[in-house]
Amino acid sequence: MSRNIPIIRLYDNLLVSIQTELSDKLVHELKDGICEEIQRHDPKGLILEVSGVDILDSYIARSIRDISQVVRLMGVKAVIVGLDPSMAITLVEMGLTLTAMETALTIETALDMLRREYFYEEEDEEDGQDAVDDDELIDSILEEIS
């Protein structure tokens, strides 16, 4: 059962669409593969599309949560996309809580989420720049007055 899951670049993000039965080995390989691609391409976000996953049991669910935490440490935000309704019901009834994990129903929504996040970050940086300019301006005025 040797298959691999493609990791695709999409704008500033990586898109991983899992369309196969996930064996434990594959989950492990995927985690490594994603980390390598992140290091290589320095993306802003990671979209994990799971609509094709056959079953999310506790180990696979945990692995997906782990992936999102690992990439967060590398400065990348992960969004889980396309969770099957029956799978969502099962996970909740089993007592699973996916805290600290961003989710979206579709890839479009996920892209919007990531773009918005990135946009705000850029805006914040600009604000910071403005603040410095303001300080300089005030300083120069103060100098003139004195």
Next chain:
Amino acid sequence: MSETETASRQETLIVGILREYMEDAVARGIFRYGLKRCQGGDLEERGGRVSQSLLQNLNKGIDIFLRDESMRSSCKEKLADLGRGGHSGKDRKREPAEAEARSIHLKTEDDIVVARNEARAIAEGMGFTRTEQIKIATSVSEMARNVIRYVGEGAISFEPLAGGTRGIKIICIDHGHGIPNLSDVLSGQYRSKTGLGLGILGCRKIMDEFDIETGSSGTLITAVKYRN
């Protein structure tokens, strides 16, 4: 899949089988002969199903062209399999073995995938809803994973409940050293570092009946899910 596609797939399958035993041209000839002779016109009109009359006519051609007795019977057997399956070999596999009991030997991580797919196919065949199928398959995955991770070898079986009750019974067995802290696991005190800490407990929540016996000679889990 459209009827035309099914028909041409059937043709490919039939000619493919014949070609294992004879020249390409002969195989096509027998196929065309059989098709012409059987009632109801071509494959497309009959929705691509391999009918008994087509099989009979194919067999006539095989009798003429295949001299070796054992090759003849093995070729006929393969074609008869197509007829029994109705559609393609792949579709046939998806239909569970008429909800018979199935047992799967657990030895490698890949067996976990095999077990949960099998469980799901049986549940689907029994008319369980999609969510119920997923719950059953998830439980099977949890149980099988525990066997592989903590013991290394075991077996899991699925069987439809006998009598009028509609439901599926899952039995998972291993001959490991048992689960030492079962009461902690079931009360939610213990959390495994590798899972989300809800494997067995989660199974119990999504199944209708859940019974676990564990001791130094092994663990036996019996779980039942009823059809709503």
